[in-house]
Amino acid sequence: MSTDGEAEIPPGGCHMCLAIPGKIVELVSDNPNSAMVDVVGMRRRVDLGLLEEDRPVPGDWVLIHVGFAMSKISEVDAIDQMKTLEMLGECEAAVQEVRGYGLEETDEKQAPQDGSLSGD
Amino acid sequence: MKYVDEFRDPELITKAAEEIRRLADPNRHYRLMEVCGGHTHAIYRFGLKDVLPPNIELIHGPGCPVCVLPMGRIDDALSVAADPDVIFAAFGDMMRVPGTHGSPLEHKARGMDVRIVYSPTDAIKLAKLNAQKHVMFFAIGFETTAPSTALTLQRAKAEGIHNFSVFCNHVTIIPAIRAILDSPDMRLDGFIGPGHVSTVIGCRPYEWIAKNERKPIVVCGFEPLDLLQSIVMLLAQLQKGEAKVENQYKRVVPWEGNRAALKAMAEIFQLRPYFEWRGLGFISQSALRIREEYAEWDAEQRFHVPGIRVTDPKAAQCGEVLKGVLKPAQCKLFGRECTPENPVGALMVSSEGSCAAYYNYEHRKANLLTSISASA
Amino acid sequence: MSSGAKLGHIVPPKIRFREPQIEMAHGAGGKASRRLVEGLFAPFFFGEFPGPLGDAAQLKINGARMAVTTDSFVVKPLVFPGGSIGELAVNGTVNDLAVSGAKPEALVITLILEAGLRTDVLQAEIQAIADSAQRAGVRIAGGDTKVVEHGKADSMYITTTGLGAPIPGIEIDPRSVRPGDKVLLSGPIGDHGITILLARGELDMEGDLRSDTRSVFPLVGALAQAAGPGVRWMRDPTRGGVATSLNELARDCGLGVILFEDSIPVHDAVRGACELLGLEPLHIANEGQFLSVLAPELADAALKALQEAPGGDEARIIGEMREQPAGSVLVTTLYGGSRIVDMLVGDPLPRIC
Numbered sequence: 001m002s003t004d005g006e007a008e009i010p011p012g013g014c015h016m017c018l019a020i021p022g023k024i025v026e027l028v029s030d031n032p033n034s035a036m037v038d039v040v041g042m043r044r045r046v047d048l049g050l051l052e053e054d055r056p057v058p059g060d061w062v063l064i065h066v067g068f069a070m071s072k073i074s075e076v077d078a079i080d081q082m083k084t085l086e087m088l089g090e091c092e093a094a095v096q097e098v099r100g101y102g103l104e105e106t107d108e109k110q111a112p113q114d115g116s117l118s119g120d
Numbered sequence: 121m122k123y124v125d126e127f128r129d130p131e132l133i134t135k136a137a138e139e140i141r142r143l144a145d146p147n148r149h150y151r152l153m154e155v156c157g158g159h160t161h162a163i164y165r166f167g168l169k170d171v172l173p174p175n176i177e178l179i180h181g182p183g184c185p186v187c188v189l190p191m192g193r194i195d196d197a198l199s200v201a202a203d204p205d206v207i208f209a210a211f212g213d214m215m216r217v218p219g220t221h222g223s224p225l226e227h228k229a230r231g232m233d234v235r236i237v238y239s240p241t242d243a244i245k246l247a248k249l250n251a252q253k254h255v256m257f258f259a260i261g262f263e264t265t266a267p268s269t270a271l272t273l274q275r276a277k278a279e280g281i282h283n284f285s286v287f288c289n290h291v292t293i294i295p296a297i298r299a300i301l302d303s304p305d306m307r308l309d310g311f312i313g314p315g316h317v318s319t320v321i322g323c324r325p326y327e328w329i330a331k332n333e334r335k336p337i338v339v340c341g342f343e344p345l346d347l348l349q350s351i352v353m354l355l356a357q358l359q360k361g362e363a364k365v366e367n368q369y370k371r372v373v374p375w376e377g378n379r380a381a382l383k384a385m386a387e388i389f390q391l392r393p394y395f396e397w398r399g400l401g402f403i404s405q406s407a408l409r410i411r412e413e414y415a416e417w418d419a420e421q422r423f424h425v426p427g428i429r430v431t432d433p434k435a436a437q438c439g440e441v442l443k444g445v446l447k448p449a450q451c452k453l454f455g456r457e458c459t460p461e462n463p464v465g466a467l468m469v470s471s472e473g474s475c476a477a478y479y480n481y482e483h484r485k486a487n488l489l490t491s492i493s494a495s496a
Numbered sequence: 497m498s499s500g501a502k503l504g505h506i507v508p509p510k511i512r513f514r515e516p517q518i519e520m521a522h523g524a525g526g527k528a529s530r531r532l533v534e535g536l537f538a539p540f541f542f543g544e545f546p547g548p549l550g551d552a553a554q555l556k557i558n559g560a561r562m563a564v565t566t567d568s569f570v571v572k573p574l575v576f577p578g579g580s581i582g583e584l585a586v587n588g589t590v591n592d593l594a595v596s597g598a599k600p601e602a603l604v605i606t607l608i609l610e611a612g613l614r615t616d617v618l619q620a621e622i623q624a625i626a627d628s629a630q631r632a633g634v635r636i637a638g639g640d641t642k643v644v645e646h647g648k649a650d651s652m653y654i655t656t657t658g659l660g661a662p663i664p665g666i667e668i669d670p671r672s673v674r675p676g677d678k679v680l681l682s683g684p685i686g687d688h689g690i691t692i693l694l695a696r697g698e699l700d701m702e703g704d705l706r707s708d709t710r711s712v713f714p715l716v717g718a719l720a721q722a723a724g725p726g727v728r729w730m731r732d733p734t735r736g737g738v739a740t741s742l743n744e745l746a747r748d749c750g751l752g753v754i755l756f757e758d759s760i761p762v763h764d765a766v767r768g769a770c771e772l773l774g775l776e777p778l779h780i781a782n783e784g785q786f787l788s789v790l791a792p793e794l795a796d797a798a799l800k801a802l803q804e805a806p807g808g809d810e811a812r813i814i815g816e817m818r819e820q821p822a823g824s825v826l827v828t829t830l831y832g833g834s835r836i837v838d839m840l841v842g843d844p845l846p847r848i849c
Contacts, residue, residue, distance in 0.1 A: 021123035042703040042768035067239025071319040077371040130830035167833025481835040
């Protein structure tokens, strides 16, 4: 909310797609739809109305957009993604090594890189 | 910052870029469209084009809700807000978007009561604090933002707040993608799929793109590693001749979407038979309007809205840039009559608009003679 | 030749400022401000081609060299974590003198007060001015006060004019900047602007941040001692932030500024606020930092001197000057990505300093 009569010109950056991960640090006692999130020391109130079917608790991480929590962030999936990224190129290196042994490669589809690259 | 910094790790970015170079067929020119304006902004902000090989071309799509809003809708809303008892409330991005007689900000300088809000719930708070006035919230955005507006309207009704209404410009993403694919000028190899819209609608709505149009689409996050990984996934599909929907942004996007959000939207909104999109013309079933049960909170029902239609200045090529047919710098007005300070079209105002992103982050790099080494 | 040739007749200068009215953006410190100053004020005051405009004017009066500068302070709210308008009013002008290469000596203060302002509020600011002046080692030499009707002054506006003695051996001139020169920053950016934004209470956001307002003269002094002959340029990045100051430099010297993103010090809370609001830290106002461009052979000594001086421990070399992109600022990352950062457009944070 801006104050009366002030020419409060916008902070830059578009709010439409701007969504930031934040950690729920506190539920507001008198309002089940409200919580405080922390983003590296910045604390902000968010509305939990869109997550009523799967209410986050303090310690959970959520994606925040225009003051609403849109989704819980899955630590498991994040770790999985990082592992996939760290392995990029390593499978190719492994394949090169195997080729170096002089073994015949009969079928391209058996090359190990298919599964890990697509991150399914 | 957790869930941010890890996805900006420079070593992993370099690795992903190498993988992209390895996967990309040197005899092929890839045209990948990122639909969402937030992705356009991220690509420029992180300088990702610098790490991609030259045969991968990123085409900017129309997923910028400010950019596709016809000027007439701003004029309509400002004509309602001309009433001194009406407060015009909107997100910051709307403030400098030009209407025929100036932007909301310029109207504010001339005496209109214009306020920035950071959430639709702020607009309700404003209404409570200003009982003598009426607060009209200018709602805009794709399915990412529509549920928040929906919830806000539910609360306005439940709490009996009558000096509040919404001027609804919410649009839906699938018709925009359809319009791109139907465009005869467009040849695309695949899509970097919207990330935050998908937290609401899930990944199923994109299945027709893979099945019927035979184009791969990867739902993508907004950090550099998300974008690069999505490109890796697209290239891997293209290499194998596949066309599937994949979810790269798994840590945030549920395949089935957000049921509570979809439920709220269904309760408050219905599809308009058609809606005008700047640059894309009239598209049927592509925008939301407020249902009859909430008519009292629908600004278009409570107020007389002129229904102004404004055609873009002839020289402005917003439509072609929106569809990805032209690059921003190819528009005749780019950088001359149209700059972020003096925008002619909304693509130059919104920081997600491809013209603004290109202007602010990129176009002066064209003069760089040597490659930049980033030693500290 | 036409009427201008007559003795005593002032030729109307060519005005390049064509906007019909003044907008908030003209006071923001970015592009619009630049247009106003260069397009409307400079032609009348300094003639057709005034050369680069600096933070303070260097005058010679009866053989004595003197630096003089002025600044006004319109801040809302008046008091905020880390300081108040009174402190800004002193430190702001002291810093302008310091970065022009002068030792601040004396200030005169103008107050425009709004009728209805409480005396205890005013007294608190007078105290703040006196305390800051003492800390900065400057005399308050005098001032003026006016009162305007209620509603016309946002409680109080302060203007400070400062006088200083040029530091021997320091010559600030953007035209002396060369490719290869290093860019030095005294400490973390964005603290002041974000503190003010939070203090306005409009954002439902809170954080542990304080304004960085302070006199930078001690640090400038340390820099001058360690690397005086190598100092080419200095500036205090207030409104418009580091990006605006460096864009002005790039324009004035015709070179490019390359910044190394990972070297730029930013406190976590500032970063969090900027990510949440979609703001660029390089555009946020600072009130206790300064930038310097140095000859490369003296840069390390300069950095060491700053880091060893009180309050300079977070100083960093954040970039360097190159031929390209001429006239622009380019931010680069460790993975080879880059983006241009322009001068501020519009006014994201009005009434910030």
